[in-house]
Amino acid sequence: MLFTDFPWLIANYKQLVLPLIQGRAHHALLLHYIQGSGEDMLIKRFIKRLLCQQVDGQDPCEICHSCQLFDADNHPDYHLISRDKNKQSIAIDQIRSLIASIYEKSQQGGNKVIWIKQASLMTEAAANALLKTVEEPPENTYFILSDDHNCRLLPTIHSRCSSAFLSIPLLDESIAWLKEREPQYSENELATALLLNENAPLAALQLLAVDRWQQRKQFCEALLELIPDNNYWALAKTVDNEQFVDWMHWFCSLLSDALKAKQRAGRFIINRDQVPLVRLIARMESQQIIRLYDLWRQTEERLLTVSGVNKELIIHNVLAQSELVK
Ligand SMILES: [Zn+2]
Numbered sequence: 001m002l003f004t005d006f007p008w009l010i011a012n013y014k015q016l017v018l019p020l021i022q023g024r025a026h027h028a029l030l031l032h033y034i035q036g037s038g039e040d041m042l043i044k045r046f047i048k049r050l051l052c053q054q055v056d057g058q059d060p061c062e063i064c065h066s067c068q069l070f071d072a073d074n075h076p077d078y079h080l081i082s083r084d085k086n087k088q089s090i091a092i093d094q095i096r097s098l099i100a101s102i103y104e105k106s107q108q109g110g111n112k113v114i115w116i117k118q119a120s121l122m123t124e125a126a127a128n129a130l131l132k133t134v135e136e137p138p139e140n141t142y143f144i145l146s147d148d149h150n151c152r153l154l155p156t157i158h159s160r161c162s163s164a165f166l167s168i169p170l171l172d173e174s175i176a177w178l179k180e181r182e183p184q185y186s187e188n189e190l191a192t193a194l195l196l197n198e199n200a201p202l203a204a205l206q207l208l209a210v211d212r213w214q215q216r217k218q219f220c221e222a223l224l225e226l227i228p229d230n231n232y233w234a235l236a237k238t239v240d241n242e243q244f245v246d247w248m249h250w251f252c253s254l255l256s257d258a259l260k261a262k263q264r265a266g267r268f269i270i271n272r273d274q275v276p277l278v279r280l281i282a283r284m285e286s287q288q289i290i291r292l293y294d295l296w297r298q299t300e301e302r303l304l305t306v307s308g309v310n311k312e313l314i315i316h317n318v319l320a321q322s323e324l325v326k
Contacts, residue, residue: 003045007177008169008201009038016046016164017058026162028134028143030119033166035148036203042166043115043146050111050142051075066108076107082117090116092125099133102141112141120151127154134160174201182208188272189213195270196253212246219247220274223254227280232322239319241311248300255293258282262289291325 003009019025033039045060048070052060060067069075079098083090098114106112116122122130134143145161147153169177171194178190178201185193185208193213197203207213218238226234239247250271257269258281271278281289299318303311 003041006038006041006201008167008173009042009045012042012164012166013045014058016042017049019162020049021058025142027137027141028161029145030153030158030161030163031144031146031166032149032151032163033146034168034198034200034203036197036200036206037166037168038202039146039166043144047078047113047115047144050113051078051108053108053110066110069108077110077112079112079114080117081114083121088121090118090122090126092123092129095122095126095129099129102133103138106140110140112138113144114141115144115146118147118151119145119157120147120153124154127157131156131160168199168201171195171199174199174204177201178204178208181205185213186273192271192273195272196250215243215246216250219250220254220271220277223251224277224280230323232319236316236319239315241315244311244315245300245303248296248303252293252296252300254278254281255289255296258284258289259286259293262286288325292322295321295325 003013016029016031031039031043033042048060048067049055049058051066051070052064053066054061054064060070066075070078079101081090081094081098084094102112102114116130119127130143137143143161145153145157149165168174171191174194175187175190178185178193179187182190182205190204190208193204193207194201197207207216222235222238226232235247253270254274254277257271257274257278260266260268261278261282269275269278284292295318299314302314
């Protein structure tokens with residue numbers, strides 16, 4: 001898809017670029033976003049504009065040598081720092097080798113750009129090393145730090161950067177945008193896919209991919225059967241360790257929907273396409289729903305943050321424990 005297929009990104013892009021056109025751009029930008037709202041596309045276009053050597057107003061020219069190098073993922077004055085595979089954080093070594101290279105002269109004679117993806121993953125030492133450079137940057141050097149809006153960043157980083165938030169469309173606008181791409185789904189399904197992803201349109205689009213949406217449907221159907229018998233163990237037969245993170249997210253949202261239904265706050269329900277299931281869960285006592293929610297939420301955190309554990313053991317444990325929750 002083209003950048004112009006994402007109307008909200010165009011609006012966000014214009015705001016980011018305006019200070020550049022006006023010659024008052026800050027050399028360090030901190031961009032917060034909701035995951036799956038087009039953050040990578042927006043940032044890449046902005047970087048391309050910073051590196052372009054024949055800028056045409058707000059847009060990169062797309063044809064100069066710089067633009068071509070960037071498209072080929074081979075621009076010598078562009079450095080991307082992200083978490084190494086199998087690592088939990090961005091280490092100080094990564095920042096040190098970056099700093100060494102940005103004090104060299106720009107190879108294409110234009111700007112130099114550094115993008116730190118998921119900036120909150122920098123260790124404190126890495127962040128402090130970076131901050132020194134951000135405070136006294138080499139000439140024509142731009143830093144872009146990006147991360148999810150829920151992330152925790154050091155206050156010192158906030159204070160050294162100009163902050164921006166990638167704003168997303170209203171729910172109705174996103175539903176219309178998705179409807180054009182996935183006309184086979186009902187409005188309730190489209191709204192559900194968005195609400196499960198904090199309204200981020202691209203994350204919703206991914207969830208609506210046939211296989212994944214089918215997985216969610218099957219999971220919900222399994223819950224409809226097992227909840228009356230309190231037989232969570234039945235899920236152990238079909239569970240896939242990688243899929244389980246999705247299941248936990250979906251189940252927690254169904255549990256919180258059931259609480260909303262009990263409190264007659266039905267209009268805030270996320271799983272609009274699963275009303276019978278939400279009603280079924282809402283027959284439980286509130287305390288039981290809250291305990292189940294806590295159990296599954298804690299497991300979600302353990303599975304996401306602890307590495308090298310036996311995932312299957314944790315999954316089997318939460319299924320067995322769910323049957324004991326009263
Ligand atoms: Zn260009």
